[in-house]
Amino acid sequence: MKSEETIMIKLKINGQERSWDGDPDLPLLWFIRDEIGLTGTKFGCGQAFCGACTVIVNKQAIRACITSVSDVVDREVTTIEGLHPTGDHPVQKAWRQGNVPQCGYCQTGQIMQAAALLMENPKPTHDQILEAMSGNICRCGCYQRIANAVQLASTGV
Amino acid sequence: MNIITSPNKLRGIEGRIRVEKVSRRSILKGLGIAGGLVLAAPVMSRQAFAAYQTGAGKMPHGTVVDPRVFVAIASDGTVTIVAHRSEMGTGVRTSLPLIVAEEMEADWSRVKVAQAHGDEVKYGNQDTDGSRSTRHYLIPMREIGASARTMLEAAAAKRWGVPPTEVKAVNHEVVHSASGRHLGFGELAADAAKESVPAVEGLKLKDPKDFRYLGKGQVSIVDLRDITVGTAHYGSDTRLPGMKYAVIARPPVTGGKLVSFDGTAAMKVSGVEKVMEVQGWPWPSKFQPLGGVAVIARNTGAAIKGRDALKIVWDDGANGKYESAAYRTELEAAARKPGLVVRKEGDVDAALKAADKVIVGEYYLPHLAHVSMEPPVAVADVKDGKAEIWAPVQSPGGTREDVAKTLGIPEENVTVNVTLLGGGFGRKSKCDFALEAALLSKTLGAPVKVQWTREDDVRHDFLHTVSAERIEAGLDKNGKVIAWRHRSVAPTIASTFAAGAAHAASFELGMGLVDMPFEIANIQCENPEAAAHTRIGWFRSVSNIPRAFAVQSMVGELAHATNRDQKDMLLELIGSPRIVKLDSVKDLWNYGEPYDSYPIDTARLRRVVEVVADKGGWGRTMPKGHGLGIAVHRSFVSYIATIIEVSVGEKGKLTVHQVDTAIDCGMFVNPERIQSQIEGAAIMGLSLAKYGEITFRDGKVQQGNFDDFPVIRIDEAPLVTNVYIVPADTDTPPSGAGEPGLPPFAPALANAIFAATGKRIRALPIGKQLET
Numbered sequence A: 001m002k003s004e005e006t007i008m009i010k011l012k013i014n015g016q017e018r019s020w021d022g023d024p025d026l027p028l029l030w031f032i033r034d035e036i037g038l039t040g041t042k043f044g045c046g047q048a049f050c051g052a053c054t055v056i057v058n059k060q061a062i063r064a065c066i067t068s069v070s071d072v073v074d075r076e077v078t079t080i081e082g083l084h085p086t087g088d089h090p091v092q093k094a095w096r097q098g099n100v101p102q103c104g105y106c107q108t109g110q111i112m113q114a115a116a117l118l119m120e121n122p123k124p125t126h127d128q129i130l131e132a133m134s135g136n137i138c139r140c141g142c143y144q145r146i147a148n149a150v151q152l153a154s155t156g157v
Numbered sequence B: 001m002n003i004i005t006s007p008n009k010l011r012g013i014e015g016r017i018r019v020e021k022v023s024r025r026s027i028l029k030g031l032g033i034a035g036g037l038v039l040a041a042p043v044m045s046r047q048a049f050a051a052y053q054t055g056a057g058k059m060p061h062g063t064v065v066d067p068r069v070f071v072a073i074a075s076d077g078t079v080t081i082v083a084h085r086s087e088m089g090t091g092v093r094t095s096l097p098l099i100v101a102e103e104m105e106a107d108w109s110r111v112k113v114a115q116a117h118g119d120e121v122k123y124g125n126q127d128t129d130g131s132r133s134t135r136h137y138l139i140p141m142r143e144i145g146a147s148a149r150t151m152l153e154a155a156a157a158k159r160w161g162v163p164p165t166e167v168k169a170v171n172h173e174v175v176h177s178a179s180g181r182h183l184g185f186g187e188l189a190a191d192a193a194k195e196s197v198p199a200v201e202g203l204k205l206k207d208p209k210d211f212r213y214l215g216k217g218q219v220s221i222v223d224l225r226d227i228t229v230g231t232a233h234y235g236s237d238t239r240l241p242g243m244k245y246a247v248i249a250r251p252p253v254t255g256g257k258l259v260s261f262d263g264t265a266a267m268k269v270s271g272v273e274k275v276m277e278v279q280g281w282p283w284p285s286k287f288q289p290l291g292g293v294a295v296i297a298r299n300t301g302a303a304i305k306g307r308d309a310l311k312i313v314w315d316d317g318a319n320g321k322y323e324s325a326a327y328r329t330e331l332e333a334a335a336r337k338p339g340l341v342v343r344k345e346g347d348v349d350a351a352l353k354a355a356d357k358v359i360v361g362e363y364y365l366p367h368l369a370h371v372s373m374e375p376p377v378a379v380a381d382v383k384d385g386k387a388e389i390w391a392p393v394q395s396p397g398g399t400r401e402d403v404a405k406t407l408g409i410p411e412e413n414v415t416v417n418v419t420l421l422g423g424g425f426g427r428k429s430k431c432d433f434a435l436e437a438a439l440l441s442k443t444l445g446a447p448v449k450v451q452w453t454r455e456d457d458v459r460h461d462f463l464h465t466v467s468a469e470r471i472e473a474g475l476d477k478n479g480k481v482i483a484w485r486h487r488s489v490a491p492t493i494a495s496t497f498a499a500g501a502a503h504a505a506s507f508e509l510g511m512g513l514v515d516m517p518f519e520i521a522n523i524q525c526e527n528p529e530a531a532a533h534t535r536i537g538w539f540r541s542v543s544n545i546p547r548a549f550a551v552q553s554m555v556g557e558l559a560h561a562t563n564r565d566q567k568d569m570l571l572e573l574i575g576s577p578r579i580v581k582l583d584s585v586k587d588l589w590n591y592g593e594p595y596d597s598y599p600i601d602t603a604r605l606r607r608v609v610e611v612v613a614d615k616g617g618w619g620r621t622m623p624k625g626h627g628l629g630i631a632v633h634r635s636f637v638s639y640i641a642t643i644i645e646v647s648v649g650e651k652g653k654l655t656v657h658q659v660d661t662a663i664d665c666g667m668f669v670n671p672e673r674i675q676s677q678i679e680g681a682a683i684m685g686l687s688l689a690k691y692g693e694i695t696f697r698d699g700k701v702q703q704g705n706f707d708d709f710p711v712i713r714i715d716e717a718p719l720v721t722n723v724y725i726v727p728a729d730t731d732t733p734p735s736g737a738g739e740p741g742l743p744p745f746a747p748a749l750a751n752a753i754f755a756a757t758g759k760r761i762r763a764l765p766i767g768k769q770l771e772t
Helices: A028-036 A090-097 A107-120 A126-133 A143-155 B007-013 B092-104 B133-160 B185-194 B224-229 B300-308 B324-334 B348-354 B396-407 B432-444 B454-459 B544-561 B566-574 B602-615 B671-690 B745-757
Strands: A009-013 A016-020 A054-057 A060-063 A076-078 B071-073 B079-083 B111-115 B167-170 B173-176 B181-184 B244-249 B257-262 B272-278 B292-297 B311-315 B340-345 B357-365 B377-383 B386-391 B414-418 B448-451 B467-475 B481-489 B522-527 B626-635 B638-648 B654-664 B721-725
Touching (some): A016 A028, A054 A107, A090 A107, A090 B224, A107 A126, B071 B133, B079 B092, B133 B167, B133 B173, B133 B181, B181 B185, B244 B300, B244 B432, B257 B272, B257 B292, B292 B300, B300 B448, B324 B467, B324 B481, B348 B467, B348 B481, B348 B522, B377 B432, B386 B396, B386 B432, B396 B432, B432 B448, B467 B544, B481 B544, B544 B566, B544 B745, B566 B602, B566 B626, B602 B638, B602 B721, B654 B671, B654 B745, B671 B721
Parallel strands (some): A009 A076, B079 B111, B244 B448, B654 B721
Antiparallel strands (some): A009 A016, B071 B079, B173 B181, B244 B292, B272 B292, B357 B467, B377 B386, B377 B448, B467 B481, B638 B654
C-alpha cells in the first residue's frame, strides 16, 4: 500500500503541466474527467474492456480507466482535446467524411485508438485495422464505417 | 391478472396521464433568442394536410404545432429550431429540425438546433421511444415550417405593399420576382413576429418535388463535429461548482432491502466525504430508485473505491430464489400447456389433429441487458424547493413528472436539461438514475452526479424479458400449412408497474404474436402465465425479438420439412397481397397507430422479401460451408427483410460475411441515418444471437461487464451490410426505423447457419452450440 497523502505527482496533459496530491492510485480517467474537467475522454466499463477512455501516452493508446495517475508520472498524456489544435486530425476528418457516429459516446476513444495506430503504422492493412480497433466497443454498431474511416485516414482525407 | 392495453395506460399506472389531447399555452416562454419570432398560435387541427392519421394525438400531451415554440429567427438571419426529442444515436436531433427547415425554406447551413428541456405542455410528447419520432412528427414539423414561411412571406409582402401571393420564400430569403426585390429572413424576423400564426387549414405545404433535404440524405448530424473533437455533451459531462460525485451500492436482488451497513473503511478512502443511505421503493418500483448505500466523494474514482470498501447486509426478499436454469424449465413447461387465448381463427386443435404432419419448434431466448456505452448517469441540483436535472433521458417529460413527485414539489419547479444520450435502447426511458441524483442532492444540499458503473448497469437494468416460444404447424398432405399455434410465455413489462402481472400486456402481444401475418386457415395464439422475478423493461424492438425469432425460424424449419426454398416457403406463408384482418384479437395494439393508416399490408411485406432477394442475390452459389438465411418481420409499422450469408468453420467459428436488408418505412426523411440504423441493428442482432445472455443465481445477475456479457467487436462484425430502402411516395405514412432492423436478424442468422451446417439453433445465444 502506497502512502497517499505526501506524494505530489506531476504529469503533462495536452502539453500542460498538471499536479495531483491525492490518491496516487486514482485512475487517470477520473483525474482527467473530474479533477481537470476534460470530459471528451469517456467512461465505459472501468476494466479496459471497451476502450471508451482511450488516451495516448508516449505515442501509445492506453486505457485511462485502469491506468493510475502514478503510472504516468512525468509522461505526456494526449486526450481527444489535444489530438489536433483545430480538431482536424486526418482521423477526425475521415470520421466526419464517413458520417461514422451514431450516439457518438465511444467515438473519442475510437478516434484516439485509430490515431495511435496510424502513428505506429501509417498504412495499415484491413486486418491490421480490425486488430487494432478490436479493443474498442461501439454498441450502436458503427464498425463498418469505423473500418472505412481508418482506411480513409491512412490514405489521405 | 393485469392486462394493460397501451403504453399510454402504462404511464397511467404511474399516475402520469393528465390530459390526452392536444394542449398548448397561448403565452410561452421563448428561447431567449434576441429578435426571435414571437407568435401567437391557435389550437390547430391535425387533419388539415395529413392524408392519414397517426397515434400522435393520443400520446400524453399530444403534439404542439406552433412556430412560436419551435422556431426563432435572429436579426442576422440565424434560424434556431428546437429539437424536442432525445438524441440517442438515431439522428432525430437533426432530422426533425431538418423537416422544419425544409418547409420554411431555411438554408440548413444557417440553422442552429436548440435542445428542448422536458416540458410536454409546451412541446408536446417528448417520450423518445417506440420508433415514433418521424412517424408522429413529420406532418407537425412540416406545418410548423410552413407556418413560419407563411409569416415571413406576409411580412415581406406588407413591406413591399404587394399581395402575399406574389412573394415566395426561397432559400433563406423572400423574393418578389416581378420587381426583383428580396429580403433575407433576418431582415424580416421582427416584422414576421408581428404576423398572426396562420390557421393550419390554409397552410400550403411544399410540393415534394421541390424538397432540397427531405429524402436526400446529404445532411450530416448536427453533433458530428462536436463528437469527433470531444465537446459533445453527454449526461456524464455536466460539471457544476461544488458538485459531489456519488456511486451507489444497490440491493443485489430485485425487491431486496438494506438491513445495515458499515461505512468506516469507506470513509478512510482518500477523497471520500460521506456514506449515506439512499431511499428505495418496494418492488414493483416502477421507475423509482432501488435504494441502497451511496458513497459521496470528490471524484468518481474515489467514490467507486469507497464503495468497494463498504460492508453491507442485505435482505434479499422473495426473489432471492430466482434461478435462470430452473426458470427456463418452468417457462418451457408452461409453453407446452394451453394458455390464455389471445387470437383465434378457425379450429386449430381440429386442424392439428387432421394434419398429415405436425412440426413443432420450441425456442428459448434469455434476458438481455441494454449496455449502452454510456452507463446511466445524472446530475441534480436541488435547492430552495426547486430541482434542476441534467441527464441522458429518453423521456424528459416523464422524468420531470417523476422528479417532482419523488421530491414532493410542483412540476413547474423542476427543470430537466436533456443532454446527448450515449446510447439508450430503451434503458434510458426509465429515469431511476435521475431520481437517485435528485434525492441525494436534496439531502446533501449540493449538486450531485450519480454515476452508474458498468457493473451497476448490467446488474440493475430493466432487463429485456426471457421467453419461451413454442410453435406447432400442421401440414396437409400437399405440404400446405393448415394450422398454426404459437404459445409465447415471458415475464411482462407490466410487472414492473403492477404487482403480480403475469400475462403480456396488449402492446407486448402486438409485437409479433397476434399480428402474425401468414395466410393460414387455423391460427391460435396463446399466452400462458409467467411470474417476473426481476425488473423487466423495454429493449430495442422489445417482444419482437423472441417472436420474430420463433416465427421466422419456424419458416425455415417448414421449408426444410417440405424440401422447399426458404424464400418460397416464406412467400407462400405470407400468401396473397391483402390487408390482414385481426378481428379475433381483443384490444389489438398496432404500435399506437390507427389500423386504417397503418394496416398489416402483405403486399408491402412481400415486396421487401422480393427486393432483398433480388438485390441481395438470394440463391447465389455459395462456397462450401457457407449458407444463406432469410427472415422478414413487420414491427413499429415498418416492413423489413434480411438475408445473411454465414460460414461455420473449424471449431464452430461463425463468420457473417454479408448482410442485405430491405426496409419499407413509408415516407422517410434521412435515408443516410436509416442506413446507419440498419447497419447498427445487424451488429446488435449478432451480439444478442451470438453472446447475449443474462442469468440469475440466488436472485442475483451473474454477469457484470463486457467480459461476461460480451457484445460484438469490430473483428467479428459484419462489415458488409447493404441497405435497400424501398421507395415510398409522400402519401405513405412514415414508420419506424430505429428498432425494426433488429427482429429479423437473429432468425435470418439461424436459418443461414442451418443452410450452412444442417444444425438448427433453437435457443439463444448460440454460444458454444456450433462447436459440437
